Amino acid sequence: MNVEQLRQLMEERGENQAGLARLIGITPDKMSKTLSGKRNLKLEEGNILRRYFGLDGREGERSRPHPLPIVGLVSAGAWREGFEHIRGYMPSPDGDLSSDSFVVIVEGDSMNKIVADGEAVIVDPSQRELLPRRYYVVRNASGETTFKQYQDQPARLEPCSTNTAHRTIYPGQEEFIVIGRVLKAVRDL
Template identity: 30%
Template sequence: MAAVKQKKSAMAQWVEAALLHRDISQSELARLLGQRLRIGFDRSKVNKIVTDHREVSAEEMLAIEEITGYPAPAGLRTVAPTDKTSAKVVQVALLDTVAAGKLKAPSSQIPVEDVPLLAFADLGRGDFFALTVEGDSMDRISPDGSVIVVNQADRTLVSGKSYVFSDRGKAAFKVWRPEPPRFVPFSTNPIHEPHYVKSKAEAEKLVIGRVKRTVLDL
């Protein structure tokens, strides 16, 4: 007598549909999940999800939605397990563009009601907004067109960390270096130059916030 094939769970079916929607393999999804969640995540874990041998946490479900652009059905949001380590999801306003290059004036004035909101997990404490990067002076970590999440509650300068700063009404995105005090590009393009300041104290007056995360859709 032939075995009866068991129907897959709604979660497994959704992950399979998300893979098809984005047209990526299980291995590629595993790689992107590992990058997004900052944990080890291999193809076997994705395979166990789509074969109903592994549950999906709330944080993983959010990450799969962000990676594939395929939203989970409302019913699954009550199914995904949560625990004390599950990340809090924060809605972050995507306000404008920022130059990864020469200083640039803000390009638009967006009405409050039209500001798009992006969902991020595991940002920690802070006051966040998001910007779209223009230019290639930071392309080693944030290529042109990527989105950066900025914590405007964190303005303390730390060497090697990235910041959005404003000088004479124009904003830019660069890495802080203290000796001599300057904001420097981190780019594959050698034409970009540092932005020098007189002192760390002066630089901190220019800082809008520290860049917490960079995101790029492939």
């Protein structure tokens, strides 16, 4: 991938230097030097960018890209306004995910047995049927969202937390709609 091609892809996608720097794990200054031709991409950095922009192994040929929008925050705790505008995109870790899937950043500790505060999860809005022991993002009538695990007998949305202060949400006692099922946590190990 050459600098001109990278700039063209950035323009087509509306990407900025800071976002791509985060994606490949370098500083914005290093990305600026790369785009000005003063620094060459390392092999792994180039591979990450090729996958992200949907380029296959042949220079300039595109495969079918499947970027996931990062749409903001979801509360792992009390109800809180969370969804914002699209903050950026990330490559899909799984080609089988629905094209409607999106990413949210978890804020809070009510799900810390599953996902830590600040980690990202992938939500599929086409999967709204409540199934026991699955995870969901839900929204109340005020437009606030939260992330919980569904359990049945009795039906409820439960926190999965080491913090016992978080409460269970019971359908009928609180009105909510299911935004989608949380399918994956996105984390580096």
